[in-house]
Structures are given as structure tokens and as C-alpha cells.
Amino acid sequence: MRASRLVSTLLLLQSRGRMTAQELADTLEVSIRTVYRDMESLSAAGIPLYGEPGHDGGYQLLDGYRTRLTGLTTGEAETLFLAGLPTAAADLGLGAVVTAAQLKLMAALPRELRDRAGRIAERFHLDAPAWYHNGDQTAHLTAVADAVWDQHTVRMRYERWAEPREVTRTVQPYGLVLKAGHWYLVARSADQMRTYRVSRILDLEVDAEKFDRAPDFDLVGHWQAYLEHFDARRHRGQATLRLSPNVFARLPQLLEPALVSAARLTASEPGSDGWIQVTIPIESPEHTLPELLKLGAEAEILTPAELRDHITNTVAAMARRYYG
Known part of the structure; x- marks a missing residue:
């Protein structure tokens, strides 16, 4: 573990230049005392680094020094391919660049790592847009x-x-x-x-x-x-609802996470009919109505009265449309 951390420290200083002890500690998730000990160990090993005190100080490598400790572990090689966002790169006009970089990386890896890393693209794919929605058209x-x-x-x-x-x-x-x-x-x-x-x-x-x-x-x-x-900012109000056990269990598929979390935190004990009372944050009645319509007849709005009247009028208008 310590040897891996020393290598990470060396590569951080090589890639970022001067870093304070606090920045190194935050990045490596260790204490400042550990950073000080690691700096002493690297210096004792002959690594040409020096530290400067003060607000603008920090540790850095001697100009021109570069380590050759750039070998990748199996996990690191695999995650480089998993971390890529091909759709995002294509949107930014970098699709060909990403492909070329991956090809160069594959060619540089030992055969064992090359085979394992190559399987990542065959088994994992990131599709960023949500279900039933295409990404934005972004001309600029x-x-x-x-x-x-x-x-x-x-x-x-x-x-x-x-x-x-x-x-x-x-x-x-x-x-x-x-x-x-x-x-x-x-x-x-x-x-x-x-x-x-x-x-x-x-x-x-x-x-x-x-x-x-x-x-x-x-x-x-x-x-x-x-x-x-x-x-x-957008959830400026609250609504109290009664939900059937069925729709309460299906909330993650019906509502956004913030509303689901609030419903679960405020859920009452089931009544004699099994229904559960919850309180959720809402926007205006106009914005909230389409969300709550997803719950169908297995939900009842108790408050606010304005929202209850809004959904009552909407359902009545729909009934008139279909049944005359």
C-alpha cells in the first residue's frame, strides 16, 4: 500500500507540478503527517524534489526530472477503457481522437493486459440519454x-x-x-x-x-x-398525498428521486385500508399535475386545496372529453 502511494505521489508531482502538503493529503486521502513522511522517504531514495514553505509554497520535482514508473496494473488498464465516454467525445468532435488514443494505448500494453482491457469495450457500454429521450441537438x-x-x-x-x-x-x-x-x-x-x-x-x-x-x-x-x-429553488411548496401500497412500492419508477426520497421519509403507518400518507415537495400546480397524474386512481391529493382542485378539474375535463 505504501509503495503504491509513493508512486502515486511521484506521478502527481510529475503531472501537476507544485502541490502543497494539504493538496497531496486530500488527493491521496491520507493525513498531512503521512505526506511529510512520504516526502522524506522519496528524498532519501534519491528523488530530486524540494519543498518551499509559505502560502505559495509546496513540493515539486526538480525541473526536467521525469520518472519512468508509468506501468499500468490490470485494473488500471481496464478502467481506462471503462472511463471513456464515446458518445460525449463524439458530441465534442473528439470521437476520432479518443479512438486513436485507445488504439495507441492498446498497442503499448503487454499482451495480457491488452486482452483484458479489450474485453471492456465488448462487455460495457454507456448510453447517457434517459429512456425514451434523445440527446439535445447541440449545433454550437x-x-x-x-x-x-x-x-x-x-x-x-x-x-x-x-x-x-x-x-x-x-x-x-x-x-x-x-x-x-x-x-x-x-x-x-x-x-x-x-x-x-x-x-x-x-x-x-x-x-x-x-x-x-x-x-x-x-x-x-x-x-x-x-x-x-x-x-x-423549484420545490417551494409541499403536498400531502394518500397512496395505495402498490403505488407506494412503485414510486421509484413513477417519480423523480427527490420526491421518492421525501415520500419515504414522511411515510405514515398504513391505515386500515393499507394506504399510506406522505408529504412531498412540489413546484407550482401546473408543473406538479403531470407528475401526479402518473399515479392514477391509486393516489389522492389531500393538500394543498389548489392542487387538489386543479387535478379534480383536469380529470373532470378528461371525462367529459371521453364520455361527453
């Missing part, structure tokens, strides 16, 4: 990706939900996220990070101007916080 995705990579400011005409529907924005593109078949651009606009759905970009111009990316920006952390804030 490649240009956006180039701007993200090269840190070029972009000016775009964008279609949004609120009025006015079309707006023009000049943004600094920080990253791209693929979520359930949809591409999202995370960008800084007017000193605030915002999220844009790439398929809603109507026109795009990439400026020659480059911007300085904030060095402490964490795309994964930002996206997770965005999702949590998005759910909190």
Missing part, C-alpha cells in the same frame, strides 16, 4: 468546448424560459457538463456563475479576448451545489 457544442478549453470569452444569443425569451449574454465559459443526455455550459456572467443549456444557444461568437480562469474553481463541486440549489 464544439465551438463552446473550444472556448472552454482556450479560455475565450463568448457572446451568445440565448433562449430562456422567462420573458424576454431571447437574451444576449457575454460570458466566460468555465466548463461543460453532460447530464442525462443534455449538455450544460457553466460560465461566469456579470461576476456570477450561471448555467446555460447548450441546445438553447441560438447564435454564438467566440471573441479573440481571453479571460483569466479563477484558479480555485471546482467544476464538480459547483455542479453539485447548483443541483442542490436548483431543487430547493
